[in-house]
Amino acid sequence: MRNELEKYYPLIPVFAAYLAMFLIGKNVTGMWQLMGMLAFYCALGQAFNIFLGMTGYVDFGYVAFMGVGTYGMALGITRLAHIEGLGVVIIIIGFILSLLMSTMLSIAVGAVALRLRGAYFAIATIGVNEGFRYLIEGARIWNGSEGMIFNAQLNQILGREAASALSTFWADIMVLIIAALAAFVTLYYMRSKIGYALTALREDEDAAKVMGINVTKYKIIAFITSACFAGLLGAVSWALKTPYVFPPEVFEIHYTVEAIIIVLLGGAGTLLGPVAGGLIYGISKYYLSIILPGFQLLIFAPIIIIIIILFPEGVVGMLKSKVKDSALARFII
Amino acid sequence: MILEQLSGNLIQGLVLGAIYGMATMGLSLIFGVLKVVNVGHGAFIMSGAFITLWLFNALGMNPILALPFAFITGMALGLIFYYSVIQKLIKAPELATLLATFSIGILLEEVVKLIFGSEFRGYNWPVGKINLGVTVLPMTKLYACIGSVVIALLLYFWFKKTRSGTAMRSVVEDSEGARVCGVNVGWVYALSFALGIGLTVVSGVLLTMFIPVGINPYMGGGYTLKAFVIAVLGGLSSPYGAFFGGLIFGLIENGSYTLFALIPGVEPFALTRFLSFVILLVILLIRPTGLLKAK
Numbered sequence: 159m160r161n162e163l164e165k166y167y168p169l170i171p172v173f174a175a176y177l178a179m180f181l182i183g184k185n186v187t188g189m190w191q192l193m194g195m196l197a198f199y200c201a202l203g204q205a206f207n208i209f210l211g212m213t214g215y216v217d218f219g220y221v222a223f224m225g226v227g228t229y230g231m232a233l234g235i236t237r238l239a240h241i242e243g244l245g246v247v248i249i250i251i252g253f254i255l256s257l258l259m260s261t262m263l264s265i266a267v268g269a270v271a272l273r274l275r276g277a278y279f280a281i282a283t284i285g286v287n288e289g290f291r292y293l294i295e296g297a298r299i300w301n302g303s304e305g306m307i308f309n310a311q312l313n314q315i316l317g318r319e320a321a322s323a324l325s326t327f328w329a330d331i332m333v334l335i336i337a338a339l340a341a342f343v344t345l346y347y348m349r350s351k352i353g354y355a356l357t358a359l360r361e362d363e364d365a366a367k368v369m370g371i372n373v374t375k376y377k378i379i380a381f382i383t384s385a386c387f388a389g390l391l392g393a394v395s396w397a398l399k400t401p402y403v404f405p406p407e408v409f410e411i412h413y414t415v416e417a418i419i420i421v422l423l424g425g426a427g428t429l430l431g432p433v434a435g436g437l438i439y440g441i442s443k444y445y446l447s448i449i450l451p452g453f454q455l456l457i458f459a460p461i462i463i464i465i466i467i468l469f470p471e472g473v474v475g476m477l478k479s480k481v482k483d484s485a486l487a488r489f490i491i
Numbered sequence: 492m493i494l495e496q497l498s499g500n501l502i503q504g505l506v507l508g509a510i511y512g513m514a515t516m517g518l519s520l521i522f523g524v525l526k527v528v529n530v531g532h533g534a535f536i537m538s539g540a541f542i543t544l545w546l547f548n549a550l551g552m553n554p555i556l557a558l559p560f561a562f563i564t565g566m567a568l569g570l571i572f573y574y575s576v577i578q579k580l581i582k583a584p585e586l587a588t589l590l591a592t593f594s595i596g597i598l599l600e601e602v603v604k605l606i607f608g609s610e611f612r613g614y615n616w617p618v619g620k621i622n623l624g625v626t627v628l629p630m631t632k633l634y635a636c637i638g639s640v641v642i643a644l645l646l647y648f649w650f651k652k653t654r655s656g657t658a659m660r661s662v663v664e665d666s667e668g669a670r671v672c673g674v675n676v677g678w679v680y681a682l683s684f685a686l687g688i689g690l691t692v693v694s695g696v697l698l699t700m701f702i703p704v705g706i707n708p709y710m711g712g713g714y715t716l717k718a719f720v721i722a723v724l725g726g727l728s729s730p731y732g733a734f735f736g737g738l739i740f741g742l743i744e745n746g747s748y749t750l751f752a753l754i755p756g757v758e759p760f761a762l763t764r765f766l767s768f769v770i771l772l773v774i775l776l777i778r779p780t781g782l783l784k785a786k
Contacts, residue, residue, distance in 0.1 A: 284530065286768070296757055
């Protein structure tokens with residue numbers, strides 16, 4: 159019989175990586191910012207992987223969920239800032255709004271797109287971020303194309319010092335927590351009925367259906383979960399870290415591209431993959447932006463193509479097959 | 492007054508729609524034959540725009556003469572990407588080709604950015620205007636529209652009358668059956684991909700004849716989305732369907748712009764782009780096989 163705890167061994171390397179990021183950032187001077195960026199990419203990868211990795215469907219409009227998450231937090235702060243004495247409660251309400259808004263958008267998109275298969279799904283999602291951006295700009299919702307700047311409100315709510323500590327320190331900690339949570343949820347799904355159903359679906363959707371698996375239900379679960387984490391990530395690393403929101407920025411398809419690169423580099427559908435991918439991508443992007451500013455994508459685009467053709471399993475996928483029969487196998491999935 | 496404005500805009504919409512339709516034929520051709528969705532579609536349109544711009548600015552070449560250059564460049568790009576990437580992924584899961592074409596698009600954008608920089612550019616080709624009463628149509632737009640219709644017709648006859656066109660149609664119907672009947676399916680795949688990309692790059696030339704400004708490496712994204720809406724309107728795998736889908740889309744886009752402009756306090760241009768996204772979702776929901784195709 160398997161030990162109950164043993165199920166969670168694969169989380170050890172993931173959490174160790176996050177702890178290492180925290181410790182390096184805290185103790186090595188000048189590293190905090192880089193570690194914050196790496197944490198963001200790992201979290202983005204973990205969140206995106208829950209849907210892409212587990213179902214094999216690509217959501218090209220993924221950044222829309224981060225965008226509405228950012229708006230959730232921004233709305234919480236700007237609309238409630240005038241109420242005295244709420245303090246941190248406003249931030250909590252902001253998180254709830256972020257979650258609600260990303261859930262609602264994912265239900266709306268999922269209701270249409272998840273009925274569709276493969277290529278049609280990708281086509282349906284490719285315009286979600288642009289569509290939502292143009293809705294906000296066109297109908298002048300939430301200040302339209304001017305966006306919102308809420309530095310002053312944030313200072314008013316928390317006090318100047320706490321607000322600055324939030325954006326330079328606590329926001330990064332929260333990103334790490336989101337990344338860890340997303341990893342935990344990923345493993346939980348993998349080890350439960352949801353994971354088995356999604357694996358069956360990814361391998362052969364028709365066969366899964368014939369076997370009586372309600373594929374749509376499990377796709378929706380993975381889609382909404384993934385979207386919620388994106389919403390939280392938007393709220394933390396965009397709204398709280400840099401207290402403003404502009405529609406063209408938070409709905410920029412670039413972030414979907416980064417999420418795809420990270421998940422593919424690391425290995426889609428693996429638990430450790432997004433961490434490996436996030437670290438490789440983040441570190442190389444950081445140093446490339448110093449050596450060759452502005453050409454990161456020129457280098458990464460051919461890399462994705464090469465990975466897809468030659469190493470579709472990604473770094474962790476290859477590692478997994480290397481350690482298959484050794485003691486390490488229990489830790490790497 | 493409003494009716495006059497509306498009919499003027501609808502004429503413009505029809506002209507633009509013909510170009511949109513032509514710009515989507517390549518996407519539908521590639522999907523129809525290879526079952527590959529070219530997510531980097533817009534980047535190829537952008538390449539066509541830059542070819543026009545470069546020939547016009549550097550050599551003073553008339554945009555109409557840029558058409559054959561664009562077609563040859565597009566065919567070459569198509570063959571290169573087919574043999575280096577797509578061919579290896581034909582049998583892989585859909586995810587692989589989606590991500591590969593997406594990356595090809597990014598690669599093209601970045602290469603163009605490297606060569607030309609990322610600022611917005613434009614050119615001016617003064618060949619006069621004609622007054623249609625309700626609207627004034629620059630001749631360049633009219634040429635672009637005529638060019639689109641001619642190319643669409645040529646493609647139609649090529650499909651119907653030539654051996655390779657027939658081979659292509661047979662692969663669209665049933666690739667296994669075509670293989671059994673002695674069609675070289677691998678060659679048809681390569682040819683279709685090259686032709687699809689060639690047509691798309693050509694449409695970039697025609698689009699700049701309609702809108703000669705705003706040319707920059709990232710202009711393709713909006714066109715990718717529009718092309719998907721149009722392709723889905725026309726049934727996704729039929730190039731002619733795509734052409735008529737383009738006409739419908741041009742009418743909807745320009746008509747709705749006129750109507751949105753009547754609502755105070757909104758940005759009508761942004762709303763038309765939102766509308767195109769809504770149309771896409773609605774059609775995918777109620778009629779994924781396209782509006783024009785019989786069930």
